[in-house]
Amino acid sequence: MAGSSIARPLVALVLLGILAVTLAIAVGSAQVGVGRVLWVFAGGGSELDRTLILDLRLPRVLSAFAVGGLLAVAGALMQVLLRNPLADPYVLGLSGGAAVGALLAMLAGMAGLVVSGSAFAGAMLATLLVFGLAHGSGSWTPSRLLLTGVVVAAGWGALITLILAMTPAARLPGMLYWLMGDLSHSGQPRPGLLVLLLVCLLVLPLGRSLNVLARGSMQAAALGVSVRPLEWLVYLLASVLTATAVTMAGAVGFVGLVVPHMLRLLLGNDQRLILPACALAGGILLVLADTLARVVIAPEQLPVGVITALLGVPTFLYLLYRSR
């Protein structure tokens, strides 16, 4: 594949990304015109405008971009790893583990960093649990990993239901918003953007090996790829990406499933292109979805997970229908 045919779609996506971020910063429940937004970035503007734009909207929009990118790349990696088109970042129970961690913290009356921290801990625990169980003894296959993950995910699901059933009604909204995915308390975007960038830089050199792996482990091994270490590396990276995303915004659905598929249909299945494209397109999708979540019934708010699912379900169904 020639360099320019990789570069061209990426340049287009970068431009789209800049557009989406600008739009997202310009609109919100408070009416701040584009002129005043530009004025704020030029260093002026009233104190209220500065707070609105710089302290509230900008971090949130960047967080949305980071979370979307993290989830889309994680989804693309999972689909390669499991060689299953239905794989998404949560299929192996990672979000379930994170949810149990976060909800337990909320049940104990905690908030903020403690909730994020225990969500991350839960996600990592889920990763190690599935890793340990699937590793076990005997032969290891992606389908064994998938089955282990799905069953562990079901277990997390049961624990989540149990926690919800034991929670006093007043605390339920916070938990449900977390489970649906919500960016209103995502905090600092920097760690997320950093993880996204680092992992992208780490996987890009692996693109060729991943392309071979996507065709099957036998073929990959025959072509000289050391399959087992590569698969575990991919699993670990996807887990770190997902854990970071879930820690920032809860379990935002469908981005990780739909974005890689859309891009494959548009751009072909070259991982060297698909992975960075996922980082950009996932970010763009979530930035736009979160903007809708903020303004559809403003000043009331919707959780962004609702919007991604509402956009994701018909898109995915359409793609499936067309690809028949």
Next chain:
Amino acid sequence: MIHRLTLLAAFLLAPLPVPAEALCARDALERDVCLPEPASRIVTLSPGATELLFSAGAGERVVGAGAWSDYPPEAEQLPRIGDSSRLDLEAILALQPDLMVAWVDGNSRQQVERLEQLGIKAFWLAPREFEDIPRALEHLSVLAGTSEVAELAAESFRAGIRELQDRYQSAEPIRVFYQIWDQPLMTINRDELIGKAIELCGGVNVFGHLPRLVPRISTEAVLEAAPQVIVTSGREQNDRAWLADWQTYPSLPAVAAGNLFLEPPDLLARPTVRMLEGVSHLCQTLETARGRL
């Protein structure tokens, strides 16, 4: 009251037979709930209902109460019949009550209907106005046969609200943001009882116009609404964390004036006679806030 007098009259004029269903009260679902004789075994399905029955003088007739019924202190000793959203039907049946007091916003309609099919009468509460509280006291006391006590409680509640109305009707309007939760950030609109309390105290609820009873809003919307005072009950007693979070926006009028207040929990949250105390406290808080502007 009137029903009881009719009953008395009927009893004096023609001792036999007593009318089959003589005690009737209309509940919040506009249904006439009738009992052949005053209820002697009552089950309350929410903490608010428990409090109302104790205020109506029927506390000793309550044989079971919903989870979190902690006021008055005697209520804590009552057998529990499950959380208001998930009633323990078996526990309720085992108590053999002749009346249950249900709450529209908390109890499951299906569960209560199931119990009604099994022969237990239900009286529904749906407090939307201050007047609904004394009215509920009166209606419940008809069914429990404790009208004298309830009448006094109802009248003193009405008088208290009237007094506050008189005192604050010409108070300087002040823009209020009432935070009931932080993640997600939630407030109340003007139809909620707390919203009515704010209005009664001469406050202007900055989100009063929103269509939903408990809207979920953004920090951005609060900054734009520029409230002059922020009030919350916190997550629990003396929890100032939510108020501290607002300190990061010094340009907010409420923060600039130091108008961040913690109200005692339960007093405003529960639609019971203690709400008068809660409203009075809120009015004083807003008065303090006015002084700092």
